[in-house]
Structures are given as structure tokens and as C-alpha cells.
Amino acid sequence: MQDASSWTDGLQLAFGADQPRRMLIGGRWLESYSGQSIAVVDPSTASPIASIQRGTAADVDRAVAAARAAFEGGEWPAMNGTARERLMHKLADLIETNSAEFALLEALDGGKPIAAAHQADVLGSVARLRYAAAWAPRLNGQNIEPAVPLDMHCYTRREACGVAGLIVPWNFPLAMAVSKLGDALAAGCTVVLKPSELTSLATLRLGELIGEAGFPDGVVNIVTGYGSEAGQALADHAGVDKISFTGSTRVGKQLVRSAAGNLKRLTLELGGKSPAIVFADADLDLSVRGVLRNFTYNSGQICAAGSRIFVHRAVYEPFLVALADAASAVRVGPATEDFTEMGPLVSEAQRDRVRDYIAGAVESGATVVAGGAMTETEGYFHRPTILADTRPDMAVRREEIFGPVATISPFEGDEFAAVIREANDTDYGLSSYIYTRDLSAAHRTARLIRAGTVRINGAALDHTMPFGGYKQSGWGRENGCEGVLSFTELKTVMIALA
Numbered sequence: 001m002q003d004a005s006s007w008t009d010g011l012q013l014a015f016g017a018d019q020p021r022r023m024l025i026g027g028r029w030l031e032s033y034s035g036q037s038i039a040v041v042d043p044s045t046a047s048p049i050a051s052i053q054r055g056t057a058a059d060v061d062r063a064v065a066a067a068r069a070a071f072e073g074g075e076w077p078a079m080n081g082t083a084r085e086r087l088m089h090k091l092a093d094l095i096e097t098n099s100a101e102f103a104l105l106e107a108l109d110g111g112k113p114i115a116a117a118h119q120a121d122v123l124g125s126v127a128r129l130r131y132a133a134a135w136a137p138r139l140n141g142q143n144i145e146p147a148v149p150l151d152m153h154c155y156t157r158r159e160a161c162g163v164a165g166l167i168v169p170w171n172f173p174l175a176m177a178v179s180k181l182g183d184a185l186a187a188g189c190t191v192v193l194k195p196s197e198l199t200s201l202a203t204l205r206l207g208e209l210i211g212e213a214g215f216p217d218g219v220v221n222i223v224t225g226y227g228s229e230a231g232q233a234l235a236d237h238a239g240v241d242k243i244s245f246t247g248s249t250r251v252g253k254q255l256v257r258s259a260a261g262n263l264k265r266l267t268l269e270l271g272g273k274s275p276a277i278v279f280a281d282a283d284l285d286l287s288v289r290g291v292l293r294n295f296t297y298n299s300g301q302i303c304a305a306g307s308r309i310f311v312h313r314a315v316y317e318p319f320l321v322a323l324a325d326a327a328s329a330v331r332v333g334p335a336t337e338d339f340t341e342m343g344p345l346v347s348e349a350q351r352d353r354v355r356d357y358i359a360g361a362v363e364s365g366a367t368v369v370a371g372g373a374m375t376e377t378e379g380y381f382h383r384p385t386i387l388a389d390t391r392p393d394m395a396v397r398r399e400e401i402f403g404p405v406a407t408i409s410p411f412e413g414d415e416f417a418a419v420i421r422e423a424n425d426t427d428y429g430l431s432s433y434i435y436t437r438d439l440s441a442a443h444r445t446a447r448l449i450r451a452g453t454v455r456i457n458g459a460a461l462d463h464t465m466p467f468g469g470y471k472q473s474g475w476g477r478e479n480g481c482e483g484v485l486s487f488t489e490l491k492t493v494m495i496a497l498a
């Protein structure tokens with residue numbers, strides 16, 4: 001790995017200027033109409049490192065107009081899937097060439113440990129974009145044999161759904177922007193991308209590379225600003241055909257109401273409160289490592305976090321001791337330090353939210369088995385925290401905390417049905433984790449869990465597999481072929497041959 005001091009040297013180059021970073025609209029880098037900016041804070045140090053434009057409805061209008069013009073005229077609509085694929089590969093190559101800079105941006109902006117950010121977020125985005133690119137020339141329709149006794153030729157076409165608004169949260173800024181963008185571009189959409197105001201830097205750098213790759217002006221527009229202003233304006237806009245959103249269930253529900261105006265299509269990837277079930281026969285080391293990672297990866301700021309742990313009574317005590325030891329051993333520190341395994345939370349508000357959840361649980365009788373607040377640092381750090389003695393009605397068992405916090409409870413040998421009932425006793429249904437060596441128990445549990453993904457014995461998810469939620473975890477699926485298809489409309493054409 002590149003050493004940490006050389007990553008930090010790049011920072012001086014990247015942020016030489018004090019000017020707020022501009023927005024990409026119609027191929028030009030513009031200031032917002034508001035003339036206001038938003039400070040960008042490094043969560044490892046709580047210090048400002050840059051600033052971005054505070055885009056509002058007027059900027060969104062301008063960006064949607066540019067995206068509409070690019071969708072309906074110019075070079076983009078004339079490009080076929082193969083041409084789009086070629087451009088997307090160019091962009092992927094450029095991200096790869098600049099991967100160290102992206103890792104640094106993700107580390108400073110969002111607090112991601114830099115080596116992991118490089119591997120998972122940046123190189124993962126390169127692979128994700130190449131995967132999406134491969135779909136571009138493969139979005140074929142079907143021939144259909146009609147039932148009526150008429151001589152007809154009937155077929156379907158997959159067409160781009162139009163102008164797409166991509167609203168990206170702060171937990172995976174580059175990876176989620178690239179994931180949504182890749183699928184939208186493969187389908188032939190044009191887009192307005194709204195990163196979170198907490199983490200816009202990597203997306204703005206991506207915008208520069210989009211220009212370098214040679215995408216026609218207006219195909220990709222980037223408006224920075226607050227969710228409640230720029231994000232809301234995009235969701236309300238009559239010129240937008242689809243919104244792809246990742247974020248909280250609360251905002252997701254608000255977007256459903258906004259989308260009603262022009263019945264725009266919606267893909268919603270919302271929150272989760274995913275169960276991790278450890279059966280008595282599970283491999284102890286493997287399950288401890290997996291369960292810990294499920295709720296501490298990205299400082300627990302992950303929609304698929306396995307934040308409700310259920311362990312068979314027969315192995316509960318040894319499992320708890322091992323998990324508490326492993327959690328206490330996690331090295332929490334600044335994102336650019338080599339030793340760091342877990343960085344800070346993204347913001348002061350998020351850190352305080354995590355503290356409040358834990359304090360509330362303790363007041364109601366929960367026991368902190370490992371972890372707790374870190375008060376000795378300036379940055380927004382929090383230790384991996386495990387809560388025992390919780391009840392199913394407590395907020396920490398029901399609500400998405402979005403921090404490195406999990407509850408743990410035992411279940412009995414004859415309580416298979418009960419643990420499934422508890423696992424499903426949630427408004428959410430995004431993910432789930434099962435640890436067992438018993439194939440029947442694994443597949444039986446997988447069938448009974450009401451969630452979009454089931455991961456058994458530490459299996460990894462990747463961009464080839466559809467991802468999304470049951471229940472209030474969202475609408476639709478991202479990734480896989482389904483992700484690209486969600487940016488298309490299906491047209492049926494029939495011609496009488498007589």
C-alpha cells in the first residue's frame with residue numbers, strides 16, 4: 001500500500017484554492033445562484049478543509065434543462081450502446097488512474113480509512129462502472145408471437161427512461177454515485193447528480209473526469225447543496241422522469257409524495273435494521289469476525305448493518321466474550337492513519353445521534369458489554385459498542401442507528417420459529433446474516449427471512465447481485481441487470497404485415 005504521508009501530500013495539491021468548488025451544469029463549472037457556500041469538514045479532525053456551492057431550486061432548474069436538452073438532442077441520443085460502453089470504460093480508466101486521489105478525498109471528506117477506501121470504494125467503483133458499461137449494448141427487447149389471427153411482427157424495446165435525478169447519501173459518496181450513474185448511463189439516461197452536502201468532493205472530482213472522458217455536455221450534471229433544498233427541488237421537478245435515492249426511510253417517504261406530481265419513477269434504497277443469527281453449530285471465529293464486521297464496517301454507517309444479533313443460548317456466553325474482545329480490539333482513529341481500522345462518524349450530528357441512542361438504551365435497562373463514547377478526541381469518533389439486556393420494543397432494537405452499535409440477545413434451541421419471528425419483527429427488510437454449518441437450517445432460515453438479501457457464513461455481496469429492500473427498506477433493486485433495467489421503459493411495437 002502507498003504510505004499515508006504520501007496520500008496527505010496530494011491534499012496540498014488538490015486544495016490549493018480557497019474558492020468554493022463549483023458545480024457541473026451543461027458542461028460548465030458554475031457558481032450557485034444563491035452565491036452561498038457550505039463548509040466541508042474533515043470528521044477525523046473536525047476542521048474545515050474546503051467549501052462547496054449551496055445549490056438551490058434555481059440551480060436544479062438549470063441542471064434539469066441541460067440534462068433534458070442532452071437527452072433530446074445533440075450527440076447523446078445518437079450514440080448506441082456500444083458507444084456509451086466505450087465512454088464509460090474511459091471514465092473507469094480515469095478513475096483508476098486517479099485512484100489514490102479519490103481515496104484521499106473519501107478519507108478526508110467522509111472519514112473512511114484510506115486503504116479500505118482505496119480498495120473497496122475507489123477500485124470497487126472502477127469495477128462497478130465497467131460492469132454497468134457491459135450492459136449498455138446488451139439491453140435488448142424480445143420478439144413476441146401475437147395471439148390474435150393477424151399477420152403481425154411484434155417486439156419490445158428497452159429505452160432510456162429520460163432524465164434521472166440521482167440523490168446520493170454520505171456513507172458511500174463515490175461508490176454510490178458511480179453505481180447509480182453507471183446504471184443510468186448504460187440505459188442511455190442523462191442525469192442530475194446530487195451528492196450529500198457532507199461529502200461532495202469525490203463527486204465533483206468525478207465530474208472533472210466525466211469531462212475528460214468526453215461525455216457530451218449536459219449528460220451528467222452535478223448540483224451540490226442541502227437535501228432539503230437541492231434534493232427536494234430535484235424530487236419535485238416536473239422535468240425529471242426518475243429519481244434514484246439512497247437515504248433514510250423518512251426522506252424516502254417524502255420523495256414518494258414529491259414524485260406524485262408527475263408520477264416520476266422511483267427507486268428507493270432506504271434504511272435497515274438487519275438481523276444476524278448465529279446458530280449453535282456456527283464456526284465461532286468466522287461468525288465473530290463476520291458479526292463484528294456487519295455492524296462496524298464504515299463505522300456502522302451502512303444501510304445493511306447487521307445491528308440486531310441473535311445467538312443460540314448454547315454458545316451465547318463464549319460468543320459474547322469473543323465478540324466483546326474483538327470489538328474492544330478494533331483500532332479507531334483518523335482516516336489517514338495507517339493503523340486505523342475504523343474511522344470517525346461522518347459528522348458531529350451523527351456522532352451525537354449514536355451517543356443518544358446508547359444513553360437512551362442504558363436508561364431503559366440495557367447493558368454496555370463493550371465500547372462506548374470516545375470523548376478524548378476532537379474528531380467524531382465512537383467505539384464499536386455492543387448492548388445486551390435489550391427488549392424488542394426499545395429504540396435501539398427498532399430504529400436504524402447508523403453507527404457502530406449492535407444489540408445482542410440469546411435464543412433457545414427449540415425457539416427456531418421464535419428467532420425467525422423476532423428477526424422479522426421490524427419495519428425494515430434490507431439484509432440478514434446467518435451463521436451455521438447446517439445446510440438445511442441455513443436455507444430454511446433464508447426462505448423465512450423477509451429481506452432483500454441473505455448472507456450466509458460471511459458471504460460477500462457485490463455489484464453483480466440485485467440489492468434492495470422488502471417492506472420499508474425501499475422500492476426496487478439496484479445492481480445486477482435489475483439496476484440497469486430500472487432506468488429503462490419497455491416499449492411494445494407491433495406492425496401489421498398484410
Ligand code: NAP
Binds near residue numbers: 171197228231271402
Ligand atoms: P436524512 O436527512 O434523512 O438524509 C438522508 C439523505 O437524503 C442525505 O443524503 C440528504 O442529503 C438527502 N435528503 C435529505 N432531505 C432530502 C429531501 N427532502 N429531498 C431529497 N433528498 C434529501 O438523513 P441524515 O440526517 O443524513 O442521516 C440520518 C439517518 O438517515 C441515518 O442515521 C440513517 O439512519 C439514514 N441514512 C441511511 C442511508 C442509507 O444508505 N440507506 C444513508 C444516509 C442516511 P444532504 O445530506 O445533502 O442533506
Ligand code: MG
Binds near residue numbers: 040108
Ligand atoms: Mg465532510
